[in-house]
Amino acid sequence: MLNKFTGYLASKVFVVLTIVLLASIGGIAYSIVKLDRDNHLAALRLEVEQALHSVADQIQLRFFEAVLVAKNIENTLAVAGEINERQIARTVSDLQRHNPDVIAVALAPNLSITHSFPQTDNRETIGVKYWQLPAQMASVAQAYRTRAPVVDDRVNLVQGGTGYIMHYPVFLPNAELNTDQFWGVISVVMDQEGLLQAPQHDFSDPEQYSFELHPLKASGLVEALPDHRLSTLKDKPVVTTFNVLGTTWEAAVRPAAGWPAYSPQSRNLVGFALISAIFLLGVLLAFRRLALNQTNAHALLAEAIDAIDEGFIAFDDKERVMVVNQKYRDYHPQIADLIVPGATMGELVVNWANRTESLSGSKSKQAWVRERLQRFRNPGQAFLQDIGNDNWLKVTEAKTPHGYTVGIWTDVTAEKRAQEAAEAADREKTEFLNNVSHELRTPLTVIFGRASFMRHSDKMPQAQRLMSALTADGSGCPKSAAAAIEYQKFITDQGAGIAESSQHMIRLVEDLLDWTKVSRGQLELDMAPTQLDEIARTVTQELQPAAEAKGLTLTYAGDGPAATVADKVRVKQILYNLITNAIKFTSEGKIHLSMLHSADEIVFSVTDTGNGIAEEDASRVFQRFQQVDGSMTRQNGGLGLGLAISEQLAELHGGSLSLESKLGVGSTFSLTLPCTGATDIQKTA
The missing domain is CATH 3.30.450.20 (PAS domain)
Incomplete structure (x- = not known):
């Protein structure tokens, strides 16, 4: 009405x-x-x-x-x-x-x-x-x-x-x-x-x-x-x-016709007056339409605010309530009777602190009131508020250009409980992986050590005494000596296979351990002055046999000595992962490791002539447990953690890991590390 x-x-x-x-x-x-x-x-x-x-x-x-x-x-x-x-x-x-x-x-x-x-x-x-x-x-x-x-x-x-x-x-x-x-x-x-x-x-x-x-x-x-x-x-x-x-x-x-009744400009003036009248009438109509639209919009806004399934409240620049919906009152039953237009935020916070029991056992009411008003007057990111009975509300507050404050309260109890359950499950999973990794690494290390002895069985004292006995004074049996030699070769081949497999499993376990540390933020670097060119040359020499075994050429070229403060083991791990990946996914051709350095940074580039990666798949290679080609994964093995861990290690050094690739041509992975002096590291520590 x-x-x-x-x-x-x-x-x-x-x-x-x-x-x-x-x-x-x-x-x-x-x-x-x-x-x-x-x-x-x-x-x-x-x-x-x-x-x-x-x-x-x-x-x-x-x-x-x-x-x-x-x-x-x-x-x-x-x-x-x-x-x-x-x-x-x-x-x-x-x-x-x-x-x-x-x-x-x-x-x-x-x-x-x-x-x-x-x-x-x-x-x-x-x-x-x-x-x-x-x-x-x-x-x-x-x-x-x-x-x-x-x-x-x-x-x-x-x-x-x-x-x-x-x-x-x-x-x-x-x-x-x-x-x-x-x-x-x-x-x-x-x-x-x-x-x-x-x-x-x-x-x-x-x-x-x-x-x-x-x-x-x-x-x-x-x-x-x-x-x-x-x-x-x-x-x-x-x-x-x-x-x-x-x-x-x-x-x-x-x-002769008398003095003119009007000037020559009279028609123009009358026309201008008519146009002005039409224009002003149009403006008045537009203003009335705008006023009606504003009235309708205000009514629609009020109805929409009252109909949404979230608590909404708006304060003016004097921190007085302007608009509030019923959902907001439902979220605050203790002070629902006080949440009316004109009430100040200070009054509402103090009364809620006095009437609620959820603050008992935590901080003092005065401290909570000060902190809550501070957040209200300087709104930032959304935060969660416990309203008792293990119920949680997400509070999002923002200032308008005119100094008003708008607050949206969302019931996130289900999400909060789901998050807590997920975090607990993630902790259990991480602890499980950590325990399994530790339990696996010890026997695998033993297997790798014993397999290494078998790999060099011909050099064992027992094998040498056996061969000496069979060939002593020429009285031995040639057939027995030949059989013993063949047996030793068999044991050596089997030991090499066991050693390689156990070493591969050890590397997988170490990747899992590293990832659990990274995901929990527990991975720490042992920073020290390091010659990176020596690390690159060492990694190249160690992996050349693996490359040659596939018929590939592995080379290294640098522009001179390059020193910085870094974790030597982790930098070697990054380069090791990049080159082993290149060897793994390159069927023929060559792999080249290069190093360029300036006063500000050192850049390692690993270039291969492998299959290459499509542009739409480039962003996936640094994700954990991800490899672009599933068939290649099955063929070459691996958990898909090497590049993800390498990227995290590069970022912990203040650097980055990037990829440039063209499908069918090859790929180039680039590791960029800052040139930081020992003095600078000590200061930042």
Whole structure:
């Protein structure tokens, strides 16, 4: 019931967290998009405003240049008294070259256009009378009254299109009247498209911008209020005022489609917000799934720990119980009521020592408690603990990376009893082999000694006296002498056979004795300074007859004298075993013993041309009672202890025994011994 309620509550919390997360992301995204739009709009308005100021400066400059041209023409009229078309055309051409926005320069004496430059493009304006153009007559009249140039608001041009016209009143001196007399007006026509262009902005294009340019009255109000006045637009335009020829003008502009509602990056930001929301939602789902998995894993772990057939307990870094199963309590019935989460290891150990009787007669309780806590705080290898009634538990404790301690208690009573029985049986077997070996070695030694006498029967005093009696004074019987000689030869052959067999049995018994000592750790070395090269040469000489008996060649080669501290008898035993094995398992060819030494080690190598050993069988040759080929074992005899004992003897010397072999080619056994001085041996002893 508790788990169901916890799961239900967790699902509700997850839904609330999801809603809060999505709402937060939405609010943050809206704020970022709005801020980005405001920044973009501010930057765009600033750019348009800068372009508008550039256009205003351009308008001022263009009309200022137009005034200069008009004054130049006025001066020409005043000097010549008539219209000098060529000079005026040149002046207008210069103006158009510097100011391509100028469409035409018209001369209207008495307000009737008589000349328009350039003349080829403006013929249709010749004869136009200003009083017939109400849209322009007001500006002409104002220029006449103020005797100053006046710029006409945007008007439809006679040539077609729209533009701006500057009317410059001309007053020429009248000598008869001794005053200036109104001559007419000079009109400079400028194209709206060229006049309103700025870098990267064409305010004259209605598809891009809504642009208004109007003169202001002295009160600051716009003189004309057309229906499409920008003040009626939803978005506030960019506005600037500037002075043209003494008149204040107002320019207002905004994009034709209005100011953008979003910046170009808004889509990317919204997309990023959506991706972030999806990602965070995925993370939240993954986190919820992980939490559920952890909850399920914790429940599974708790159930598994309680179900295992071993005692389990876990402590935190303060040595307090965190998790414990029922099996652990069953193993400690004396303190089962105290093994609860929160109990410390110190309390449990002290109470177990006080309540159990298995400690009586051994060490003191205080010493046992100290030792047990020391093991708990510094866990190492597993150990056995006697819990009474000849029952044993295997205790395995380990520290986790976070400082926690985990303990596993396994009932090994059956294994412990089996081990004790096996150890007792092994002791009995070893003692039996030892006793048998001792009992066998004495009669075998006697047999070998008596067989040695029989082997040399011809040299015995009795045999020599017999032969002397048979051959004395030539009176003996030749047949008896021959029979006696044949009998002696027979006895010698039989004695040799008995001696060889008894010697072989003695060697087997000695191997058994050595192995029992090795297995019980009782084999000791008699270490002394030794010349190893002499040992190798002696062993070779002693075994040459055995090798020659099989038709084999046995040789030795060394790189000079080599001395170390070793057990002379045991080193000789190792080399003897290696060479006799080579003789035993080599049918034809040769056997070579070599010795190489350096400052650190001495290496003996016994190489034969025998059958060789397969790679998968190489590891078996050094195991006791093991030989690779059973048929060869039966043929040559032996217990399979020679190499095992030799390896143990090499290791007792601090060396090693190794094998390199190739099936069908031969084998090389290598004995490596350290070069240890007598001084070093004394120190280590």
